[in-house]
Amino acid sequence: MAVREAEPITSLREVKEAGLDREDLLDIYRHMLVTRGIEERGHILYKQGKIPGSFYTGRGNEASAVGVATAMGPDDWGTPLHRDMGVHVTRGVEPWRIFAQYMGRVDGPTKGKDGNVHMADSNLGLIAMVSHLPAMLPVAVGCALAFRIRNERRVAVAWFGEGAAARGDTHEGMNLAGVRRLPVVFVCDNNQWAYSTPTYLGYGIEHLADRAAAYGFEGVVVDGTDVLAVYREAKRAIEKAREGGGPTLIESLTLRMEGHAVHDDAFYVPRELFEEWARKDPIERYRTWLRENADMSDEEEDELTGGVKKLLNDAIRRAEESPLPDPDTLAHGVYATPEELDTPHHK
Amino acid sequence: MAVREAEPITSLREVKEAGLDREDLLDIYRHMLVTRGIEERGHILYKQGKIPGSFYTGRGNEASAVGVATAMGPDDWGTPLHRDMGVHVTRGVEPWRIFAQYMGRVDGPTKGKDGNVHMADSNLGLIAMVSHLPAMLPVAVGCALAFRIRNERRVAVAWFGEGAAARGDTHEGMNLAGVRRLPVVFVCDNNQWAYSTPTYLGYGIEHLADRAAAYGFEGVVVDGTDVLAVYREAKRAIEKAREGGGPTLIESLTLRMEGHAVHDDAFYVPRELFEEWARKDPIERYRTWLRENADMSDEEEDELTGGVKKLLNDAIRRAEESPLPDPDTLAHGVYATPEELDTPHHK
Amino acid sequence: MAEKTYLQAISDALRQEMRRDQRVFVIGEDVGVYGGAFKVTLGFQEEFGPWRVIDSPLSETAIVAGCTGAAIVGMRPVAEMQFADFVSCAWDHLTTVAAKQRYRAGTPVPIVVRLPSGGGFSGGPFHSQNPESSFAHIAGLKCVCPATPEDAKGLLIAAIEDPNPVLFFEHKHLYRRIKGEVPDERYTVPIGKARTHRAGEDVTVVTWGAMVYTADEAAKQLEADDVSVEIVDLRSVMPWDKGAVLESVRKTSKVLVLHEDTRTGGFGAEIAATIAEEAFEDLDAPIKRIAAPDTPVPFSPPLEKAFIPQVDDVAAGLRELAQNYMNCLDLALPSPRTQDA
Amino acid sequence: MAEKTYLQAISDALRQEMRRDQRVFVIGEDVGVYGGAFKVTLGFQEEFGPWRVIDSPLSETAIVAGCTGAAIVGMRPVAEMQFADFVSCAWDHLTTVAAKQRYRAGTPVPIVVRLPSGGGFSGGPFHSQNPESSFAHIAGLKCVCPATPEDAKGLLIAAIEDPNPVLFFEHKHLYRRIKGEVPDERYTVPIGKARTHRAGEDVTVVTWGAMVYTADEAAKQLEADDVSVEIVDLRSVMPWDKGAVLESVRKTSKVLVLHEDTRTGGFGAEIAATIAEEAFEDLDAPIKRIAAPDTPVPFSPPLEKAFIPQVDDVAAGLRELAQNYMNCLDLALPSPRTQDA
Ligand SMILES: Cc1ncc(C[n+]2csc(CCOP(=O)(O)OP(=O)(O)O)c2C)c(N)n1
Numbered sequence A, B: 001m002a003v004r005e006a007e008p009i010t011s012l013r014e015v016k017e018a019g020l021d022r023e024d025l026l027d028i029y030r031h032m033l034v035t036r037g038i039e040e041r042g043h044i045l046y047k048q049g050k051i052p053g054s055f056y057t058g059r060g061n062e063a064s065a066v067g068v069a070t071a072m073g074p075d076d077w078g079t080p081l082h083r084d085m086g087v088h089v090t091r092g093v094e095p096w097r098i099f100a101q102y103m104g105r106v107d108g109p110t111k112g113k114d115g116n117v118h119m120a121d122s123n124l125g126l127i128a129m130v131s132h133l134p135a136m137l138p139v140a141v142g143c144a145l146a147f148r149i150r151n152e153r154r155v156a157v158a159w160f161g162e163g164a165a166a167r168g169d170t171h172e173g174m175n176l177a178g179v180r181r182l183p184v185v186f187v188c189d190n191n192q193w194a195y196s197t198p199t200y201l202g203y204g205i206e207h208l209a210d211r212a213a214a215y216g217f218e219g220v221v222v223d224g225t226d227v228l229a230v231y232r233e234a235k236r237a238i239e240k241a242r243e244g245g246g247p248t249l250i251e252s253l254t255l256r257m258e259g260h261a262v263h264d265d266a267f268y269v270p271r272e273l274f275e276e277w278a279r280k281d282p283i284e285r286y287r288t289w290l291r292e293n294a295d296m297s298d299e300e301e302d303e304l305t306g307g308v309k310k311l312l313n314d315a316i317r318r319a320e321e322s323p324l325p326d327p328d329t330l331a332h333g334v335y336a337t338p339e340e341l342d343t344p345h346h347k
Numbered sequence C, D: 001m002a003e004k005t006y007l008q009a010i011s012d013a014l015r016q017e018m019r020r021d022q023r024v025f026v027i028g029e030d031v032g033v034y035g036g037a038f039k040v041t042l043g044f045q046e047e048f049g050p051w052r053v054i055d056s057p058l059s060e061t062a063i064v065a066g067c068t069g070a071a072i073v074g075m076r077p078v079a080e081m082q083f084a085d086f087v088s089c090a091w092d093h094l095t096t097v098a099a100k101q102r103y104r105a106g107t108p109v110p111i112v113v114r115l116p117s118g119g120g121f122s123g124g125p126f127h128s129q130n131p132e133s134s135f136a137h138i139a140g141l142k143c144v145c146p147a148t149p150e151d152a153k154g155l156l157i158a159a160i161e162d163p164n165p166v167l168f169f170e171h172k173h174l175y176r177r178i179k180g181e182v183p184d185e186r187y188t189v190p191i192g193k194a195r196t197h198r199a200g201e202d203v204t205v206v207t208w209g210a211m212v213y214t215a216d217e218a219a220k221q222l223e224a225d226d227v228s229v230e231i232v233d234l235r236s237v238m239p240w241d242k243g244a245v246l247e248s249v250r251k252t253s254k255v256l257v258l259h260e261d262t263r264t265g266g267f268g269a270e271i272a273a274t275i276a277e278e279a280f281e282d283l284d285a286p287i288k289r290i291a292a293p294d295t296p297v298p299f300s301p302p303l304e305k306a307f308i309p310q311v312d313d314v315a316a317g318l319r320e321l322a323q324n325y326m327n328c329l330d331l332a333l334p335s336p337r338t339q340d341a
């Protein structure tokens, strides 16, 4: 079975059909700007020595992350990975907490216990990733299993990279989801590289979305720089899952626009490829679309970018005020206490 | 991509084209009889209390195991599983050693360290299975990798059950084999049940062979009760791999004709299914074919079955003479010594 | 109150919890129509339906990771490994995700993984193992190893209630062999509290699981020598009841740590090391460990018998300790320590 | 002979072996053009080509199981885990297949798995672990943990030569920090033999890997107190050099076991337990363990610093032991033991 290749979105009419009003469209833009802004600022903080450890960004993946997250319902759950900052932003994590996380401060979602994008706010329906890829994918399948057991109209979204697609966890999760037709959507962030490893050394087929057929569900390839097309495909897949139609595998094609992490200059990626994909920059592309199709005015844009700038400046300031964790808390919280389960999810 | 469904073999001409002469045809028959005989006798020994632990048979899978093993070259390697006694028999393991293995005697291939089909003679190009399924599949891929590194015209064969196809190891092994186009043939013993679990609870597609497309190689479904068709497909796949054509996934369809192991009466398998597949018994089917197409005479048949009977009687006698291991040897052999690597394979 | 096998106690406890709490479900290979390889969930699917008694694909990572996901959104999953040995296939998930999620991200993972473990039936290297030591080293997991039917029930319910990932090691050799009175009503046995299986004065045995019975037989042998043995059944190795162990050691001054898992790096080492650090001054003899030798579990009966600690091995160990004690008394003045110094 | 970093010693040793022996190949994520995450195989692919320096998919089981298959048919594979932490994804293969194949089936599995391990860089819970204790418990595996460039080379070559699966733990914190003279010619350091990193009389420290240097700094502090510390660098934890440890303990009568991995069930427990069993009469003080606390490795610098044993922690531990020794002398007659008895 050949996968379906999604068409780009070209007109406002199509967007409306997909369920977005103008407010939503601007929100999407704002989320993409905030996402990139957080990572750009993070990079600077890293260079200033304010962020310990390593530093990763998802530059080039903003449309994909924000597009999918926008399509999720408020009660849906997801397991975003290290290129998916846009998911956290879209679901409402406050940027200052992300900077606090980066800097290992107590107000980061992990309180300094873990670093960089290894975080999530479970009150926003997100589960924190681990390094091991893609260990969270079968966890998302487990969320979907619970939704199915309880007959809830909720969906889980599992992200994974095209490199991580080689791991057994991908397979076990997808197979279980397929055989039980669970309400889960798999989103492959195919950014063409896994660290220094190009796709042709990672797998022997053209489209990873073709793997969906091996599990009995649908696959679709979407241009990951087209936020509206990503949104439309995610929305379709999520609503299909919600209606009992089973999983979908969405392969979102982008290019990882920076090195694997801050220490990596990506010498192994042909320069022309970077140039080619820079021309398709998802934020620039969407900005143009908004101006051409949604009458985004100069004032609107200035207000928006100004707002983002202020948000980030304030966020960094607030994060820097957050203290480093007290070493005496080192051993706290290895085990949960019964009271912790008295949350809305554990009823 | 739809998988290819292999045609049955109907005439002697086809068989000759596939590279078998009449001697080979009778050998195949003998190997199938020996295979079933070993397991039937084993079952009796088990009931007599002479075999400790549990006991598994591959009844119904004799054609598949013998057919594939017959297609392998002498320098090829394989990792047969618990339904594949026919592979050991065809590659030349002496039956008395198998009985010794069953009974935990020192002359079994594992010297009493392991039981039942968890054995192999590495001098015959076989690697002993572990219980964990299908942990040996990526090991076979590793053999193929070595052949490729050394530019040898050798092939590895990896068996796995349709149930075990759900495990991550299957995926990782096939993905590596696919991306590197390694000389390995994957043989799925699809006997429709994984213990009590039917295929529709194991995976969400019709033919497991379809998974080959997810890794960029060919898949084929063959009737596992037709030893000659199995042989032909295995031969094709093995020679293709030998010529640099990469892996093939062969799904061999049978029914597990007994319970999962001796303690299991398989109440969960519809009786009619057993009856239906009993009519397709691979040995009976091949016997008829030999009589109709290869002029197997009564005398020939009697000689053959008589020979097998004697072989097995002698084998059991000899195995029973083999001593149980000395408890003082318990801790021997956990670690290998350097001298052990002075074997033909380690040059 | 009724007499039940260890197996029945586990089965009944699980059924009781499932009746009581809609959030509890079971998932594993062949747990449905077949009732699981050991029939612990026999009849469950009829009662609770196929979505609370889930026959999974042969897929340990998907089973356990699936439980984690379900737990995070509010379920109380109980996974069955067909044999404890196969949990190696879920090692990464358990140690990487389940064990660390609470600490890192503040997300409790209330899952239970049931693990039919232990040898004694010629199950061979892959159907006989006792992997509790490996998991007990991983912060964030709990490891429970009941020895009696009553504890099996109370600890299983405690495990399901516990907001953390709990590995529940059920010893297969106890399943049908061990019977005992089990209260009908719901109750929990606290995880981390040892039980004095046998009170004694002269030597302490610290053990758990099936070895409790081996120790008990050995203790009976020692009665003839007028040596009184105290058996501390840990009931869980993570957390383990250090207080109870140290208390017993302070009383007897001699200790034998016994387990069925292999010796080197087994959890017995932790117990012995802790005693050596915290009760050193109370000891009258070296801390003895008896455990399986450092080999895979062999299949053939004479080898397996030599592998699993037997009553005679334990009795011999106890005698040696008692003996050593006598020698110590002789040497009391001047003590061996001062001679070295 | 030339001065080299620990990293360079490993890289050069591997290159030397690959030049010498066609059977040796390397496989791992990004080991080719990129030269591996830590650049150990930088330039290797140019020299040896893409079939002896194999960029694998992100697939730890396939990498390590693939090595096993290749080894069985005659190769000498060296796998690289990008970080030691990711070896959890190959746990099942290593413990189920590689560790047991020789014992069960008589099939040697001569593979090496290189594991960049250890913390100290805010790598967080998944880029900082020291998983040697988990593997050391599994019979059939060997675990090597060199501390010096010279040992790193000699032990890596010994590991490649060894007919068994060897896990080679390279401490990342030593990679570029530690330099030393490394002979140019090919040589091996026997696996299982400890090295006296520092000779002393009063207290023994048993340790390995990066903690050797922590212990050394602490020992220097203790010089001021006139306490002479002996440091035994185990160099491999499986097999571990019990003889050398017991010998040192017999000399000093006081021992501190130190490791960077977490405490409970860490390999230090095995060492302490063995000493408590076999050198009990030689001890003048409780056996002390210093290790990381039982938590995942935290990311934020103040937490990570509190997690990894620091020089001051070790020095304090040594002082306490030395102190205890003094007390012991006071109490020598009558000894605390006889009071209890
Ligand atoms: C199991 C595992 N092995 C190795 C790594 C180290 N690693 C981190 S990211 C990465 C590449 C991931 O590639 P991909 O899945 O395509 O995601 P991308 O980083 O390209 O978004 C690797 C190998 C890991 N995180 N997990």
Ligand SMILES: Cc1ncc(C[n+]2csc(CCOP(=O)(O)OP(=O)(O)O)c2C)c(N)n1
Pocket (backbone or CB within 6 Å): B083, B131, B132, B133, B134, B160, B161, B162, B163, B164, B165, B167, B189, B191, B193, B194, B195, B256, C029, C058, C059, C060, C082, C086, C089
């Ligand atoms: C990893 C793992 N989990 C569980 C088992 C227990 N088990 C043994 S055979 C079996 C069913 C295997 O089914 P399949 O792969 O179809 O092979 P078959 O026995 O049908 O030939 C199961 C679940 C196992 N061997 N390995």
Ligand SMILES: [Mg+2]
Pocket (backbone or CB within 6 Å): A161, A162, A163, A189, A190, A191, A192, A193, A194, A195
């Ligand atoms: Mg990628």
Ligand SMILES: [Mg+2]
Pocket (backbone or CB within 6 Å): B161, B162, B163, B189, B190, B191, B192, B193, B194, B195
């Ligand atoms: Mg089957």
